[in-house]
Each structure stands twice: as C-alpha cells, then as structure tokens.
Amino acid sequence: MAQTLLQVEDLHTQFFTSRGVVRAVDGVSLHIDVGETLGVVGESGCGKTITALSILRLVPDPGKIVSGRILFRGNDVVKMDDDEIRDFRGNDVAMIFQDPMTSLNPVTRIGSQIEEAMTAHKRFTPEQAKSRVIELLTRVRVPSAETRAKDYPHQFSGGMRQRAMIAMGLANEPSLLIADEPTTALDVTVQAQIIQLMKQLNRELGTAMMLITHNMALVASLCQRVVVMYAGRVVEEGPVEQIFKSPQHPYTWSLLRSVPRVDEARKDRLVSIKGLPPDLSNPPPGCKFHPRCPFVIDRCRVEEPPLGEVGPDQVARCWVLMRNVSEGDVATAKQSSISVAAAENLKAPVADIGTKSGS
Numbered sequence: 001m002a003q004t005l006l007q008v009e010d011l012h013t014q015f016f017t018s019r020g021v022v023r024a025v026d027g028v029s030l031h032i033d034v035g036e037t038l039g040v041v042g043e044s045g046c047g048k049t050i051t052a053l054s055i056l057r058l059v060p061d062p063g064k065i066v067s068g069r070i071l072f073r074g075n076d077v078v079k080m081d082d083d084e085i086r087d088f089r090g091n092d093v094a095m096i097f098q099d100p101m102t103s104l105n106p107v108t109r110i111g112s113q114i115e116e117a118m119t120a121h122k123r124f125t126p127e128q129a130k131s132r133v134i135e136l137l138t139r140v141r142v143p144s145a146e147t148r149a150k151d152y153p154h155q156f157s158g159g160m161r162q163r164a165m166i167a168m169g170l171a172n173e174p175s176l177l178i179a180d181e182p183t184t185a186l187d188v189t190v191q192a193q194i195i196q197l198m199k200q201l202n203r204e205l206g207t208a209m210m211l212i213t214h215n216m217a218l219v220a221s222l223c224q225r226v227v228v229m230y231a232g233r234v235v236e237e238g239p240v241e242q243i244f245k246s247p248q249h250p251y252t253w254s255l256l257r258s259v260p261r262v263d264e265a266r267k268d269r270l271v272s273i274k275g276l277p278p279d280l281s282n283p284p285p286g287c288k289f290h291p292r293c294p295f296v297i298d299r300c301r302v303e304e305p306p307l308g309e310v311g312p313d314q315v316a317r318c319w320v321l322m323r324n325v326s327e328g329d330v331a332t333a334k335q336s337s338i339s340v341a342a343a344e345n346l347k348a349p350v351a352d353i354g355t356k357s358g359s
C-alpha cells in the first residue's frame with residue numbers, strides 16, 4: 001500500500017478582518033502519498049493558496065489556523081515549535097510561486113541564492129552547495145549553467161526564472177514540492193516546457209507534488225489525483241482519469257466544460273461558469289454552490305451536503321450528483337452556459353458601433 005506523506009485533517013484557517021471572519025479554508029481534508037502528484041483546483045479565491053500556506057505555517061496576518069491537523073510523516077505541523085518548523089520548511093517541503101520575482105532576491109546572483117538555500121539549512125557543506133548549484137541548474141535545463149549561475153534574476157527570462165525557482169525548491173531534496181500556479185505567468189510554449197520538467201523531476205527524484213492551479217488541462221497532464229475546491233471546501237476528489245471521465249459534482253462538471261478544447265476552435269464555444277464565487281465572510285446557506293448550480297433542488301438551499309463516496313476512491317459533496325441528472329437537464333445547462341459566453345462575445349462589436357456613431 002502507498003505510504004502517506006502528508007495528511008491534512010479538517011483544517012480551518014480564518015482571517016479576522018474588520019469586515020468579519022473570512023473562512024478561507026473551511027474543513028479541508030486531503031492527503032498526498034510518497035512520490036504522488038496531487039492537483040488542487042478551483043476558481044480564484046476558493047482557498048488553494050491559503051491551504052498551501054497553512055501546510056507551511058506561513059499564513060499571513062490577520063489569518064490563523066483555527067483547528068485541524070497537518071500530519072507530515074505523522075508529525076503535526078500545527079504543533080511544531082520554531083526549530084522544528086524551520087527544519088520542516090528547509091528540508092522536507094518547498095514551495096514555488098506563480099511569480100518567481102516575489103521569491104528571488106533581485107540583488108543577489110541566481111547561483112548564490114540557490115547556494116544560500118542549501119547552506120542555511122546545513123544539509124550541505126559550502127563546498128557541496130557550490131557544486132550542487134551547477135548540477136541543479138543543469139537538471140532544470142538552464143543552458144550554460146556555469147555562466148548563467150552568475151546572472152542576476154533580471155537577466156533571466158520569465159521561464160528561466162521559474163526554472164531557477166524550481167532548482168532552489170529542489171536544492172534540499174524535499175520530499176514534497178508545492179507549486180502554486182507555477183506556470184500561470186508564462187506563455188503557452190514555456191508553460192509546456194515547465195510542466196514537462198516537473199513531470200520528469202517527479203519521475204527521476206520521486207518528489208511528491210501538490211500542484212495548485214485553476215487549469216484542468218494542466219492537472220490532466222501532470223497529476224494522478226485531484227482535489228476540487230469551492231468556497232474553502234473540498235467538493236470532489238478522486239483519481240484524475242475517473243474525475244475527467246465521470247465528474248459527479250456539478251462544479252467539477254462546469255470546470256471541465258470550461259477547459260478549452262483543441263477541436264473547438266471557435267471562441268464562442270468557450271464556456272465560463274455563470275455567476276461569482278461566494279464571499280467567504282458571508283457564504284450562502286446550504287450548498288455553497290447552489291446560487292450558481294444548474295441542477296439545484298430545494299434541499300440544496302438549506303442543507304449542506306457531506307462529502308460522500310460516489311465511486312472507487314472518488315468522493316463528492318452534492319445532494320444530486322451528475323449521474324442522477326437527466327440528459328435533458330444536462331443539455332439545457334450546456335445551452336445556457338454557452339449562450340452566456342456567446343452573449344459576452346457579442347459585446348465587442350456592439351460597443352464598436354456605439355463608439356463609431358458617437359465620433
């Protein structure tokens with residue numbers, strides 16, 4: 001049986017703001033096995049980053065882990081003292097962010113920064129660290145690594161900076177790499193290269209990965225299992241293949257429908273999910289997705305569904321489930337979401353006409 005590396009149990013992380021309590025992470029449970037790649041998906045604001053920052057105990061003020069357990073190889077991160085947490089961050093887990101410039105020091109050479117990451121945690125001697133820098137940069141496919149190690153971050157392109165960040169993340173051979181939207185800021189070709197690289201590293205080094213993204217296509221190409229989040233909660237979880245073939249939560253179904261498909265070249269086929277995600281300081285009663293759900297029933301408005309088993313290793317939080325929705329209702333839902341996108345595309349020419357007639 002697979003060995004569990006990280007086990008998050010009923011995690012609650014909240015922000016105590018003047019506007020009230022924001023329940024950013026509201027009872028999240030998830031796990032990652034040794035060497036596994038887990039995708040965490042959901043729209044912006046659903047609690048993905050705060051879940052990751054909670055795992056590292058780096059939740060910014062006025063945020064706090066209120067309850068729950070974060071077991072890493074059985075040790076609870078929530079209870080670690082300062083020394084233990086420093087050790088954990090330096091040696092066991094590394095996080096890479098969407099914008100590498102926020103984590104790279106602009107006035108220190110790339111090579112020195114990676115070296116510092118290693119010597120700071122005393123995992124390697126200064127001599128070992130020096131030689132490992134070139135090895136690491138080569139591994140993440142930075143060409144002419146020896147020369148480029150002497151560059152400053154601004155001399156690197158966006159894609160190269162992300163590679164340097166990954167090299168820094170891998171410097172202390174962590175068993176878990178958390179990547180938060182690591183390719184969002186990059187263009188499509190570079191995105192593909194970084195994904196390829198992460199795939200290879202996972203295979204070669206056995207580093208487990210938690211990939212945070214709002215992009216289902218990315219999950220499909222990189223992950224074994226996926227957790228779908230909505231309004232600070234897990235709403236569906238399961239093996240990627242299974243979830244893509246048979247999503248049971250209407251939100252997952254909607255997310256999958258908004259993945260651009262190669263065979264749908266026309267822009268007006270791109271669907272977006274109707275409505276906005278809820279305000280986490282004042283979420284709706286019942287199922288948090290009910291104001292946007294095309295398959296809502298009365299019960300959804302008053303009672304929140306629990307996460308229930310819906311298939312082999314697959315769980316979903318829904319009273320209805322996609323398998324119980326009639327083909328007619330699915331067709332109607334598809335039609336209404338497509339017409340939303342089509343109507344939005346119509347806005348541009350209409351506005352153009354307006355400008356012209358006004359001039």
Ligand SMILES: Nc1ncnc2c1ncn2[C@@H]1O[C@H](COP(=O)(O)OP(=O)(O)O)[C@@H](O)[C@H]1O
Nearest residue numbers: 015022024043044045046047048049050051280
């Ligand atoms: N510094 C903050 N102060 C108050 N609320 C915050 C702060 N950071 C995040 N939040 C709240 O936490 C929720 C989850 O944020 P986040 O985890 O960053 O979302 P995402 O899924 O886009 O990564 C947001 O919707 C927001 O309401």
Ligand code: SF4
Nearest residue numbers: 287290293300318319
């Ligand atoms: S519980 Fe109801 S509102 Fe929520 S996703 Fe399921 S059908 Fe939609």
Ligand SMILES: [Mg+2]
Nearest residue numbers: 048049050180
């Ligand atoms: Mg985020």
